[in-house]
Amino acid sequence: MPTTELVEIGAGGGSIARRDDMGRLAVGPKSASSVPGPASYGRGGTAPTITDANVVLGKLRPEGFAGGSFALRPDLAAQAVERDVAAPLGLSSTAWAAAGIVEIGEEAMANAARVHAIEQGKDVTRYHLMASGGAGPLHAVRIAEKLGITRVIIPADAGVGSAVGFLSAPVAYEVARTVLTLTERVDLPALAALQDAMAQEATGVVGPALAPGAPVHISLAAELQYQGQGHAVRVPLASPLRSGEDIARMTAAFHAAYRTIYGTDMPANPVELVALSLTAQGDAPPMRAVPPAPPARRAGRRPMCRCSTPPWVRTWPSASMPATRCPRARASTALPGSGGPDHHLRARGLVRRGPPPAT
Numbered sequence: 001m002p003t004t005e006l007v008e009i010g011a012g013g014g015s016i017a018r019r020d021d022m023g024r025l026a027v028g029p030k031s032a033s034s035v036p037g038p039a040s041y042g043r044g045g046t047a048p049t050i051t052d053a054n055v056v057l058g059k060l061r062p063e064g065f066a067g068g069s070f071a072l073r074p075d076l077a078a079q080a081v082e083r084d085v086a087a088p089l090g091l092s093s094t095a096w097a098a099a100g101i102v103e104i105g106e107e108a109m110a111n112a113a114r115v116h117a118i119e120q121g122k123d124v125t126r127y128h129l130m131a132s133g134g135a136g137p138l139h140a141v142r143i144a145e146k147l148g149i150t151r152v153i154i155p156a157d158a159g160v161g162s163a164v165g166f167l168s169a170p171v172a173y174e175v176a177r178t179v180l181t182l183t184e185r186v187d188l189p190a191l192a193a194l195q196d197a198m199a200q201e202a203t204g205v206v207g208p209a210l211a212p213g214a215p216v217h218i219s220l221a222a223e224l225q226y227q228g229q230g231h232a233v234r235v236p237l238a239s240p241l242r243s244g245e246d247i248a249r250m251t252a253a254f255h256a257a258y259r260t261i262y263g264t265d266m267p268a269n270p271v272e273l274v275a276l277s278l279t280a281q282g283d284a285p286p287m288r289a290v291p292p293a294p295p296a297r298r299a300g301r302r303p304m305c306r307c308s309t310p311p312w313v314r315t316w317p318s319a320s321m322p323a324t325r326c327p328r329a330r331a332s333t334a335l336p337g338s339g340g341p342d343h344h345l346r347a348r349g350l351v352r353r354g355p356p357p358a359t
Contacts, residue, residue: 007116011108013051013135014038017081017101019088025097027104039080042073048084050105051135052077056098059138106139110146121261128153132161172281173205182227183251183271188243195220195240195278202280210282219279224254227270233257241276 014037015028027050032038036045040055040062054060055077062072078094086097117124125148131140137154144152155161175198179191203216210216220240223232235253239246251271259265 007112009108009112011050011105013049013054015050015105016047017049017053017085017104018047019085023089025085025089025100025104027101027108038077040072040074040077041070042076046080048077048080048101050101052080053098053101053105054135054138056081056094057102102139102142106142107146109139110143113143113147121263125149130155132158134159168284168287170282170284171206171209172279173202174277174279175202176275176277178275179273180275181273183224183247183273186241186247186273188241188247191241191276195276198276198278199280202278206280206282214282217281217283219281221277221279222250222254222273223275223277224250225272225274226258226266227272229272232274233261 009028011028012031014031014033016030016032017025017027020026032045032047032049036043038049038051038055039045039047040052051060055062055072055074060072062074065072081097081101082094085091085101086094089097091097091100113124127149128151129140129144129147129149130153131137132155137158140152140154144150157164177194177198179194181187199218202218206216220237222235222237222241224235225232233254235250235257237246237250241247241250250273254271255265255267
């Protein structure tokens with residue numbers, strides 16, 4: 001069954017920011033969850049979160065959140081960040097504290113990708129970054145910048161990607177059994193009986209969930225390792241293991257897979273068959289085509305703090321931002337030909353270019 005390996009980290013929109021016991025800014029793993037949620041939800045939450053930090057920085061449009069179903073409270077977000085982060089850390093700017101919260105959260109996300117890529121022997125800069133989830137696209141560009149990735153892909157309706165995936169995924173059931181024997185000593189009749197029993201169990205679960213007469217597809221994989229090792233390598237099998245030739249092909253595939261992962265293999269070492277897994281799967285359900293949405297319209301313009309990278313810009317409070325001064329900021333995108341990304345804000349006296357402030 002095709003799957004995507006997921007690496008979970010303690011950083012998300014609800015991750016709570018705080019001053020830790022060593023006097024440092026820490027983000028997560030404790031979360032405000034959706035109930036009561038971030039302080040800016042106005043639903044009883046008081047702890048500052050990554051979402052609140054994004055509200056303080058102007059990255060979220062308060063009146064357009066969740067499809068306009070409810071409005072965010074920038075005032076509550078700023079109060080939470082000031083009370084629990086800026087003041088305890090001795091920061092003079094709430095926006096600086098918010099920028100630190102977002103930066104730490106994004107670094108945790110980027111570092112998880114780095115570690116996972118290294119573990120898999122991959123060069124992350126050769127890949128594209130796909131962002132999904134409610135807040136994934138909000139952080140995608142900065143994470144890509146940290147990783148050296150040059151292209152970011154944001155699918156349509158990224159915020160409901162998990163729901164779409166659940167509805168479009170085929171019905172499947174996997175059975176795994178431990179074998180733990182040397183490949184040269186495999187009991188073929190016992191192994192064949194084991195595979196038949198696994199197939200019967202899996203199809204017994206998947207079959208009733210499908211339409212009458214719908215096909216059930218069977219796939220097999222083996223977990224193998226060199227004798228004495230404690231980490232197995234998964235090898236897909238083209239057919240059930242019924243003969244010595246099947247065992248030989250499986251062993252050769254293991255050597256090749258091991259060489260791909262670790263850069264070398266040990267063909268003289270005995271190989272252990274650790275486990276077998278069998279997956280029964282139906283066809284993916286048909287998905288109806290949805291008419292394309294009308295072109296998005298610009299909802300408005302507002303200053304957006306970007307307190308970590310040049311060019312340096314100074315901003316002053318406006319109606320859409322908390323009453324705090326951000327030492328370094330960049331305005332939101334303007335229309336083409338308008339004279340630059342902050343032209344409309346300079347014209348209103350909200351933004352002034354200048355050198356970076358002393359630190």
